[in-house]
Amino acid sequence: MIITNKHLTELVPPMIHKLPVDQTGAIIDITAENLQDKLLVTNPRNRSAYFGLKQTTPARLGMGRVGTRYRTASVLRLRADHAAAQDSVWQEVPETFVRSMNMLPLQSSCRDESDYLTRPDHGRKLTPAAVATVKSQLPTHPTVLIAVGDGLSSRAITANVAQVIPAIKRGLAHEAISVGKIPFIKYCRVGIEDQLGDLTHADVVCLLIGERPGLVTPKSMSAYVAYRPTVGMPEARRTVISNIHPGGIHANDAGADIATLIVEMLTHQASGLALKQQLVVK
Amino acid sequence: MNLKVKLSGHYYQFKSVKEVLAKANEQKSGDQLAGIGAANAQERIAAKVVLSQLTLSDLYNHPAVDYDQDEVTRIIIDDLDTRVYSQIAAWTVTQLREWLLAPDTTNEMIHQISRGLTSEMIAAVCKLMTNLDLITAAAKIINEKTANTTIGRPGTFSSRLQPNHPTDNLSGIMASTMEGLSMGIGDAVIGLNPVSDTVSSVTNILNAFDRFVTRWQVPTQTCVLAHVTTQMAAIEKGAPSGLIFQSIAGSQKANTAFGIDAHLIDSANKLGQQALKNSGPNVMYFETGQGSELSANANFDADQVTMEARCYGFARHYDPFIVNTVVGFIGPEYLYDAKQVTRAGLEDHFMGKLSGLAMGCDVCYTNHMQADQNDIENLALLLANAGCTYIMGVPQADDVMLNYQSTGYQETAAIRQLLNKRPIAEFDQWLEKMGISMNGRLTDRAGDATLFLERELIK
Structure with a gap:
């Protein structure tokens, strides 16, 4: 050990509290904190008014600075939220989940996740093997075909599907409409429902698919529903119910909404813009 | 040949x-x-x-x-x-x-x-x-353009304040605006991407910006980035806007997908000359980005760099105040990872500058792209060294409306200090008057949005 005789500047650490630990001794989950309750600005002119400003927006306000840079706590939180979003894109829906939901596993023409991200055209088309499976295992001319696709977020599927599907089935049961086997498509883009429409001749196809994750939540799912979808049809023929996640439209409510929508499509024999126009006319 | x-x-x-x-x-x-x-x-x-x-x-x-x-x-x-x-x-x-x-x-x-x-x-x-x-x-290349203030002067580095809100809530928009201004952000423009593309909503937001900028005498320009036709309708009814915005592309067919053509942009430019809160002569604000032509099936087998260059050829016809590429917004099917986004950002900036534009960049990425905040900080610093006119300022880089990440207020502040750059002169003087900066450095007061609440509370 070296002991210097030179004059030393006193080294003063900035006043920053350590993160608390939970009852197991683990450092608390920083993503569980509500950012709107957190103010890191040093000596704001009006502390209570700052909290008031923060209540008006989910934007990351009042996160403070150290010189021209961010505080450590806010950097870690941003990176944690981004990491959850990234992992949700790259993680696959577990096979055990697909099995436990008794879904029929299929795959689009994408080789892997990277091919999925760069080739939307591949994600809109089933492999020849998957086409054969659809033909042999799914009924033709069903009233409704419900399908699930991973899309851009695996966590959207695992967080919502187990509740949404029973809710849709309950809603349709009121109208005596039954739902058959549900396919699960890996590396799925929205347009694949058009091919499913052509293969099964379903009256209505409803595809539940994971949305591109944002930092607010990686669990957002959408339902793309279309009346007699067919490859090459205009996008305007789809009706979308989006923002299905625990902090948005709750799975049970979304399921009921989807069932109502399906019944409307069957009644009016239309979907998307055409359905909207018919409902306005009424 | x-x-x-x-x-x-x-x-x-x-x-x-x-x-x-x-x-x-x-x-x-x-x-x-x-x-x-x-x-x-x-x-x-x-x-x-x-x-x-x-x-x-x-x-x-x-x-x-x-x-x-x-x-x-x-x-x-x-x-x-x-x-x-x-x-x-x-x-x-x-x-x-x-x-x-x-x-x-x-x-x-x-x-x-x-x-x-x-x-x-x-x-x-x-x-x-x-x-x-x-x-x-x-x-x-130095390209100076003048609205209420002059952008692009040597030694300056500017920022657009982007106070987006998921429901266009006026209080929320103004909260982000106040914190941005308190960090020295917004000398290029205070510009909001609206959720609702209606004349009444756009007018309300422009009015809120105008009240604030007038009251605090902020030397800048304001804009709501709705479709050009919506902005024109609002401006014709007297809404106080500083610039007219539109996204543009490099072919007529792709512009049709954006709902515009040359005649419409010409009309917008003419309206802007007469009816804006802008002493001029430059009144337009354009955004571009590689890949938009292909996504509209309107690239005519040309590559995305060439089509992007044509956006700037189209833009310069209208002598706009500012133009920026939104480089990483489009997704990995066009720009796969940080390496490709970095390259595209430098290409777009160079091509815009050589076309004679006051060129900025929304240095950004989506969550399905192989990039993170480190990559974006790298590109922002590279661009600042290339003389980039402005970058975006979003609260901690997280846009809660468009769901992507860009540059935060701190990025502009850090780059100005590192490269010894200043905001636009009038804005710089305003920051000093407000006590937010001194000799180009942020003071202890900077970064406190409640600075702008004081007068209101005293009243």
Whole structure:
């Protein structure tokens, strides 16, 4: 050990509290904190008014600075939220989940996740093997075909599907409409429902698919529903119910909404813009 | 015109200038998606060699979309200064590259040559430049434009304050605005991307901005980035806007997908000259980004760098105040990862500058792209060194409305301090008057949004 005789500047650490630990001794989950309750600005002119400003927006306000840079706590939180979003894109829906939901596993023409991200055209088309499976295992001319696709977020599927599907089935049961086997498509883009429409001749196809994750939540799912979808049809023929996640439209409510929508499509024999126009006319 | 080359023992015969331009591009997932990119690394370099020997007249004679078929091509060709062009028509692309990089080539000389360059020539020379070439050449070019204040002066680095809100809540928008201003952000423009594209909503937000800017005497311009027709309707009814915004693309067909054409932008520009809160003469604000033409199925088999260059050829016709590429917003099917976004950001900035624009960049990424905040900080710093006019300012880089990440208020502050740059002079003086900065450095008061609540509370 070296002991210097030179004059030393006193080294003063900035006043920053350590993160608390939970009852197991683990450092608390920083993503569980509500950012709107957190103010890191040093000596704001009006502390209570700052909290008031923060209540008006989910934007990351009042996160403070150290010189021209961010505080450590806010950097870690941003990176944690981004990491959850990234992992949700790259993680696959577990096979055990697909099995436990008794879904029929299929795959689009994408080789892997990277091919999925760069080739939307591949994600809109089933492999020849998957086409054969659809033909042999799914009924033709069903009233409704419900399908699930991973899309851009695996966590959207695992967080919502187990509740949404029973809710849709309950809603349709009121109208005596039954739902058959549900396919699960890996590396799925929205347009694949058009091919499913052509293969099964379903009256209505409803595809539940994971949305591109944002930092607010990686669990957002959408339902793309279309009346007699067919490859090459205009996008305007789809009706979308989006923002299905625990902090948005709750799975049970979304399921009921989807069932109502399906019944409307069957009644009016239309979907998307055409359905909207018919409902306005009424 | 020679489209045949031997490289490392192999012969390559290209069929067209368009094919050479596409294959000479650095690797981009969008060019691969379009099926026009180089098949491998060697073919890419073979195309670059062929391109290096093409003349500027070869490029003039082969626009990405035919003159008769496309109004963007017609604007680019018709705006050309033929006296300048005739001087340089026989130059090779190599000669243009080395002329731009030569130490005795000045800003004034580049301004002159710019009037004789079509977008295809600008794209071509871009493809022969390395990243540091793009930075070196762009850093020479000074493009100053004036609205209420003058942007692009040497020694300045500006920012757009982007106070987006998921429901257009006025209090929330103003909260982000106040914190941004307290960090020295917003000298380029205070510009909001609205959720609701209606005249009444746009008018309400413009009024809120105007009340604030008037009350605190902030020397800047304000804008709500709705569709151009919505803004025009609001402005015609008296809404106080500082600029008129529109997203643009590099072909007439792609512009149709955006719901615009040259005539409409011309009308917007004319309206802007008369009816804006802007002392002028520059009143337009455009955004671009590689890949938008392909996504509208309107790229005519041309690569995304060439189509992007044409956006700037179209933009300069209207002499806009500011233009920025939204470089990483489009997704990994066009720009796969941080490497491709970095390259695209430097390309777009260089091409915009060489086209004569006060060029900024929304340095950004989406969550399905292989990039993170470190990559974005890197690109922002590279661009600032290239003389980039402005970047975005979003609270901690997280846009809660558009669901992507850009640059935060702190990025502009850090870059200004590192590179010894200042905001636009009038804005800089206003920051000093407010006690937010002193001699170009943030004071202890900076970064406190409640600074702007004080007067309200005292009243």
